Every structure is written in C-alpha cells, then in structure tokens.
Amino acid sequence: GAVVSQHPSRVICKSGTSVKIECRSLDFQATTMFWYRQFPKQSLMLMATSNEGSKATYEQGVEKDKFLINHASLTLSTLTVTSAHPEDSSFYICSARAVLSNTDTQYFGPGTRLTVL
Amino acid sequence: GDSVTQMEGPVTLSEEAFLTINCTYTATGYPSLFWYVQYPGEGLQLLLKATKADDKGSNKGFEATYRKETTSFHLEKGSVQVSDSAVYFCALSTRAGGGNKLTFGTGTQLKVEL
Numbered sequence: 001g002a003v004v005s006q007h008p009s010r011v012i013c014k015s016g017t018s019v020k021i022e023c024r025s026l027d028f029q030a031t032t033m034f035w036y037r038q039f040p041k042q043s044l045m046l047m048a049t050s051n052e053g054s055k056a057t058y059e060q061g062v063e064k065d066k067f068l069i070n071h072a073s074l075t076l077s078t079l080t081v082t083s084a085h086p087e088d089s090s091f092y093i094c095s096a097r098a099v100l101s102n103t104d105t106q107y108f109g110p111g112t113r114l115t116v117l
Numbered sequence: 118g119d120s121v122t123q124m125e126g127p128v129t130l131s132e133e134a135f136l137t138i139n140c141t142y143t144a145t146g147y148p149s150l151f152w153y154v155q156y157p158g159e160g161l162q163l164l165l166k167a168t169k170a171d172d173k174g175s176n177k178g179f180e181a182t183y184r185k186e187t188t189s190f191h192l193e194k195g196s197v198q199v200s201d202s203a204v205y206f207c208a209l210s211t212r213a214g215g216g217n218k219l220t221f222g223t224g225t226q227l228k229v230e231l
Contacts, residue, residue: 032217034219043206043223044206095219097217106210108160108162108163109160111159
C-alpha cells in the first residue's frame with residue numbers, strides 16, 4: 001500500500017514552454033501533498049505544501065507564479081513549471097500524507113526528471 | 118530552525134562490512150526521525166522511522182535508535198550487500214508551525230563493492 005506515482009517520469013522541453021507534472025496517490029487519499037526539488041548530489045528542497053481544495057503554501061524563495069500547484073482532489077496534485085528555462089532543469093519529487101493519518105510519514109513518488117533545452 | 122546533519126560521503130565498503138552513517142539533528146519540540154533511501158534513478162523510499170526517544174526503527178537489517186540526549190539517529194547495518202548501494206537521507210518532522218514538514222540532511226552515498 002501507500003503508492004505514489006508521478007507522470008511523466010522524464011520530460012524534455014524547449015525554453016519558454018510550460019510543463020505539467022502529475023502526482024497521484026494510488027491507494028490512499030491525501031489531504032496534503034508536498035513538492036520537492038532535488039539538484040544533482042544534493043538534498044531535497046521543499047518547494048511547497050499542497051492542501052486539497054486550498055491554495056498551496058510556498059517556501060521562501062520559491063516563485064508561486066512560476067511553479068503553479070493545483071490540488072484538485074484527494075488523490076491528485078499537479079505542478080506546472082511555467083515558461084521553463086534551463087535553470088529549471090532538475091529532479092522534481094512529490095510526496096503525500098494520508099488523510100486522517102496519525103503518523104508523520106510521507107510517501108514519495110519516483111520523481112520527474114525535467115530537462116529544459 | 119530545524120536542521121539535520123549527516124556525514125559526508127561517499128562511503129565505500131566491501132560486501133559484508135559493518136555500516137554506520139551518522140546523523141544528528143536540531144529541532145524545536147519533539148521530532149519524529151526518519152531514514153529514507155534513494156536507489157539510482159528512483160524516488161525516496163522510507164527505510165525506517167522512530168517517533169520518540171529511545172525508540173529503535175529497523176527494516177531490512179538496518180537499525181537506528183532515537184537518542185534524545187545526543188540528538189542523534191545513526192543508521193547501522195551489520196553486513197552490507199552490493200544491493201544496498203544507494204543514497205541515504207536522514208530526516209526529521211515536527212508538528213510545529215506549518216505542520217508535518219520534512220527537513221532532510223544532505224544525503225550520504227553508500228557504495229558497496231564485492
């Protein structure tokens with residue numbers, strides 16, 4: 001149980017285009033999903049916390065107009081990188097926390113490798 | 118603020134060697150502590166966790182004990198295998214402020230050779 005999927009797993013796009021990444025909890029409902037960014041050989045950096053039915057909470061330094069997050073249902077959150085540029089190339093990872101969970105455990109998706117040419 | 122400090126890698130060991138990856142933390146309140154593992158090209162997987170002082174988390178031969186007095190959560194395994202080669206992340210979570218945010222260490226790469 002507790003499987004989180006991401007789609008696509010890899011995407012290559014041209015500079016200036018927008019890219020949407022989906023994060024789904026497959027066998028549980030998640031009121032809260034998190035979006036992270038991971039640079040090569042570095043740790044995960046939390047970008048934003050996404051709550052179902054409300055606006056996402058962004059971490060300091062993360063541009064909310066560039067990284068649009070929508071958590072439309074209890075099993076789906078999307079991250080849209082708008083007007084992507086080469087510096088946005090990174091590994092994007094989502095995680096989900098189950099509804100009514102009394103634990104702190106987050107379940108992670110396999111990640112999406114974004115390359116902006 | 119909350120922070121996690123891990124030993125720098127890479128750590129290179131021979132198969133069947135003993136593994137220790139050190140992790141210390143600073144946090145307000147009483148955090149839960151985690152070890153996550155990331156295999157090449159994959160996302161993070163929860164390896165083990167401990168939610169209160171003196172708890173021992175264990176999984177797949179790995180163990181870590183929540184030491185409040187030394188603010189540590191060192192990862193150990195008695196006999197590593199080549200398949201254990203991965204990056205290991207120590208993390209903490211507190212319920213203060215914004216909820217259950219995870220704060221990660223920088224990760225320690227483990228390479229196990231035959």
